[in-house]
Amino acid sequence: MPDLRIDATVNGRAISRPAKPWQRLLDFLRDDLNLTGNKEGCGAGECGTCSVFLDGVLVKSCLVPVAKAQNARVETIESLGRAGALSVLQRAFHKAGASQCGYCIPGMVMAGTAALRANPLAGREEIRERLGGNICRCTGYQKILDAVELTRDVGNGTLPESALAEEEPADGRFIGANVRRLDAPSKVSGALKYAADMTMPGMLHVQVLRSPHPHARIVSIDTAGAQAMPGVAGVVMADDVPGIDGFGVFVNDQPVLARGKVRYVGDAIVAVAAEDELTARRALDHVTVVYDPLPAVFDPREAMRPGAPVIHDDAPDNITKHIPIRVGDVESGFARSDLIVTQTYSTQAIEHAYLEPEAGLGYVDPDGVVTIISPSQNITHHRHMLARILALPINRVRFIMSPVGGGFGGKEDMIYQGILALLAIKTGRPVRYVFTREESIIATAKRHPSRTTLKMGLTRDGRICAVEFRMISDGGAYGLSTEGVMRKAAILGAGPYNIANLRMDTYGVYTNNTPSGAFRSFGALQTQFATESHLDICAEKLGLDPFAIRRVNAMRDGAVTHTKQTLGSVSLMRALAAAEEAARWEAGPPSSRGATRHDLGGAGNRAPCTLGARFAAAEHAAQPEKVA
């Protein structure tokens, strides 16, 4: 296909440039015009971080072919304001604390601007709808909605412009003050460069061949076809690792590139660096891998059975980690109980869905230091591991943490930095690897799915006599953070309660599923979901209020934890009282009494969402005029 020539007005300036017919407007803006303020989050029109104005209309530039920009007016985040000269809406985002990681924010700023252009008096529910095509994973949206409302109010004069200014702490004390985020101007203006926004002179582009099989022996890998392609500068696989291969947060069981076998769909096998991304991607078609499929196991309970397929030779029972906690004697505790309740709970795998897919750059500096720039959540540990993998002294490896567009634990794993290092060494040039959303989803860790059986014995007045808690969790193909997640799950799982007799076991198990790893709340979420649900089930059976049953058992100052640690001050009783008061809780047993409660529907609730109600109301309001 011949090149296009695009004549357009971009951010007020005329441009006339060639473009490839397959390019999206997003690629043209970011790669050709170096307007990297708007980001790519999903490539599917779902997240909205690539939102720009095309002839004044908010569009997702990842869904717009570049040809649509012909003779059009394009405005990106860079047109709205810059640090030192921010728009009112950008200043309101700064004031309200509406940006956290910042990766969704350029799109949010575009969508918020569009919302108020469409209706300068839009109410909060209408603003929600108008921002409904933009995903934020950090903020919970509340401060973003606050910021758009603040902009509206300053815009229509109901609030003075000074409402956007920094509040100086009266006493000059900065600890405890709502200081505006120092990094917000760079985020609301799109000026901050994340790894995928960075380029280096002579930079090559990386693509990775990943396993289509959940479990298979690699018989052979032939890269000759890829090596021979014009534009390909280097190809690496496991044999290129000079040192001791293997990384992981707790055990180093994952090779940089598959070594001898693959253990999940998405396991990296071969990486290519080429002059451009398309050539690198095409080169993968010229790599031939011969697989010998092995029996696979996808259920952790099956994986624990004798005779199950073995995923790692050094874990013949497929158990990554078992953490036991023992307090007292559960059998005597159950014998003393008036009520015993047993229930099974399960939780699903969860994707971190940080808006920034993984991306990084690698190069060897003039002094021979292998340098990686990436949104790593743990540059300290990554440096240790990469030095061992590369057989280099630790000060010949350097990690620079680029701004992180959301992590939530998912960027603690050194899942691609080793590939960048190997290709930078092999080619002698800077290399960059940017994941697609799909690649991020199949290749990187998830929250551990879990299945818990919880048996609790209590006295009639709600005192816990004994707890037996057993959780089996799918750790997937590699260890990553499984050991730590099982440990935290065990220590915290039975909740902040005095339990004289406890038998707690958490098991992380290898399977051929996508690996599970670190995820915000790290095992405590799965286990406390079980315990806190269970306490309500028991409270109903005993006719107790949910707060009351927790107070009976709550740890207090000087409590001894389940790991036999003596605590000092324990704020649980204060937290219970404060929540009861803030929510104006009406006491009573949890027995589906919703219909009869008097504490519902008060302050602190939002209006239920009824899509389109706004339009129906507007139409209704318009009817009498028509009749008249």
Add this chain to the structure above:
Amino acid sequence: MARRRGRGMAACWYGIARTATVDRAAAWAEIDDGGTAKIATGVTEIGEGILTVLAQIAAEELGIRPQDVTIGDNDTARAPEAAHAGATRQTYMIGNAVALAARQARAQLVDVVASQWGVAANLVETANGEVFARKTNHRMPMGDAVSLCKSRGVVPVGAASFGTDTTGLDPVDGSGRPWQAYVFGCQVAEVEVDTLTGEVQVLGVWAVHDVGRAVNPRGVEGQIEGGIVQALGQALMEDYRIENGRTTTPGLAKYILPTALDVPHVTSVILEDRDPIGPLGVKGIGEPAMVPTIPAVMNAIYDAVGARITALPATPERVLEAIKERERASRHRAAAE
């Protein structure tokens, strides 16, 4: 009535910083020309606002403004180890390290100024960009104090680390001291359940969390609000599906995330039970914020419609099935009576 409301609550606890191992972090501080400051520590933002928090801590310790603090440098070759951005450890570990390093740098500056003025060092204060001696008229801008230090051949710097007194767990009974700081919390959720479709909307969450000491209350709220919405995603809609090792939710069109339309109003209540060990009294908030949300929502669904969801997520299909199951059970009971 097709839509029914209910309420539920849940409590939580959490440990601050790395689990069952000794945690540590370091920082370097320099009071710089013009009365500004440089802080170097191997950490960067993952969105939680730590750079602003560290700048506030340094500013308070040194008596300057947060915007006068240059912070970084997230680079293993240029900054001391601060280890990882996770485990609800940044404010606790790195915040305390920055405070200790800033105190050292300040002490160097104060010594020079005190000797210039001929007063005892413990009378010298730094605040609002100035250095002054109590009970005297001595006073000078911080920038002049830095110049004075340099004229005496002193660059006011500090370096400090903060470590935890913690242990591993016994392999048999799990006993040990996994953390030196714990936080507690409690959330109440109000939901509306559509009994025709099974759809659940969370309308309000009241969230109380002990954070030790809030360095930036708005930032703490941001962590609570964001944590609750992530948990709400897991409670109601998110589901990474995998069949025979292959995902059936490979993109954001299939993997459903909460949008601005799906989220409740969150009322945050910040409790401050100060940590007695660290120099600042701070603890943390990132992870505990999302721990009680899911059970509070499941308990609220039960309150609304009597359906107990024990397998996440509580999709409309599952909620509807649980409602029907409850109706079948109550018909059985009625028939038996």
